[in-house]
Amino acid sequence: MSRISATLLVSGIIVFGVIVAYELTLMPRTADPLNHAPLTLRDTGAVNAVSAILFDYRALDTLGEATVILMTATVVAFLTPRAKASMLAVRLSSIVLYGVVILLPFITILGIAVMAHGHISPGGGFTGGVIVATSTVFYAVVYSVGGQQSYVIAPAANKLIENTAMTAFIGVGLLGLGLAGSFLANAQTGIPLGTPGELLSAGTIPVLNLISGVKVGVGLGIIVMSLFLE
């Protein structure tokens, strides 16, 4: 691309952005969308309204989004060449090497805690999954320097975990179908919602949080590891 066309393209994007920003300031806010927030506690028993929407009201969307991550991971792993990591031929200091060993358990536990507390505090499966994925990436960056070991979890095990998680998600959905007659139903199944704010409350929401956390964690792990190996 010549410099002129690149300049034209960039200025075009800027002009478009300015127009859109201007439009947004003019935008009339006449709509009164349905507000989920006052309903979530009664309907789902979840204190975190976002989790209630993600894993109960619109759980079908979440199943779809988790599938997108699984699919992307599978595709990236399939398409990237299987070579050894060579880019990280740096000598790391012992502070880094030992620091990681000390930090890793805490990062992983934080990730799991964020997943498990998704219905009662900010966070949830997606956030927690990313934290867990970070810990595996962290480990791989530091310890695969010599190229001895690139994967924290073997690719075959990754696939097994992903597919098991997918089965579990659909299984929870089918449970709702069997008990309440609608796929991914939560409170209608008669599962006790528990006391709001406690760890064991909100029915299937924490279960789905954990499942999607595993899916996101493993999926992102696969994606980053596959890109390492290039």
Added chain:
Amino acid sequence: MNGLFTELPVLLIVIPLAGVPVLYFTARRGLGTALPALAVILFVVILLSSGARDAMHTPVVTAAGGWQPDLGIGLQFDLLAVAAMLVTSLIVAQAILSHDETSGAQHFRTLLMLLYAGSNGLMLTQDLFNAYVFIEITSIASYALVAGKQDRGGFESAFKYVVMGSFAGLLVLWGIAGLYLTTGTLDIQSLASRFEAAPGAVASLSAAAVIAGLLIKLGQVPFHAWKADSLSGASYTVSALLSGVTTTAFFVLLLRVLSALPSLTVSLAPILTTIAGLSIITGHLMALRQPRYSRLLAYSSVAHVGYGLLAVSSGAVTAIAAGLFHILVHAIMKSGLFFLGRSFLHTGNRSDRLEAIVFPEQHRTLHVTLYVLLAMSMIGIPPVLGFTSKWYAVLETARAGYDTGAALIALGGAVALVYYLRVGLQLVHRGLPELSSPGPASKRLPVPIAGTALILLLAAFSDRLLGFCVLAVVQLMETV
């Protein structure tokens, strides 16, 4: 079980999705993936046909998770979905059968299940954001399928496809956000009333962005070039899926969006008809000068989707039905032509340049007959189904007052005659080329025979099929 029946729309999405782990676990146990994949489709088709009778009276509307739309996601199983999903199921089944047992088979079939689930979702959902999720699933599966050849051409095609597809997806998402901001709903049915109640510039612009994104996904002018680029690098089976399954799914979603916004559709009609007309002209003229089989078929798809869009944008119920009918017939016959392309590979020739393609010696007569039938259908020569669907499209478009458009559709066939004849003459007249290493001989009969036989069989019933499409469109208009 009554509960199960009202959950039909969700099951039609979840069963193919559950096919992903099923294929994984059966492959691990060495059971192969072809039979489980076919079982998934068979199950879907049984559900489809068992629900069709009830959908005839009233559409089955499901609130996913038991939450009514606006609080949750609504899905609708109606005649439109039945018609379109029967066609896409047929094509997906053909794709499973036509893929040879090689190392990539499990990967291919897994992606196929995801594509199937995504396209089913697109055709059933009543929720705009849910539709976007399924657009993502369908698109990413198709990018991966295009790249699945794992050669330079495949990667290049996939990259172009990703760029255009992401742009279209972004446009749709932007439009959905704008619509939610201005109307306060994501449900297509409540959108219909709220949009009419408060039509503003921002709401119209957002709706137009959604429609434009879908038109890009359908490969309409001026964003038509990606279609040929992405199909030319993909394998024949994948091309068949993209031109059959995804095109049908996006067209159905476009129909749902357009029927929810009648006043906007009326004011957009001149633009839509212009786009459709230009797509017909560009598609056919570009197809005329393509040196490669896949690119030729891809440009012909641009023109045929143009037929459908033209009929739909005229706004008359019968015309919309004729457009839908033609799109469904086109999906069957175009994927049939792509599946037929697989036979070129059995001669050991990897190129799809027109001067190089040739049918293998085995079943040569059968291959040529199939090509002639499919080409006749594509051009619109009686007595095949392609003729009747096109006939109705011309007739109804003219009846709706679009004489120029009707003439364009009719003339398109004349141009198509030239390029399909050119390919056909080459296929018939040329002997087998001298090849250093002849390819693996196929003992299997060409799979598209199923599709072609279907086209032939159904031509006599085309008035009934059109009647079914009319019912579907009437139902769509009424429920919104």
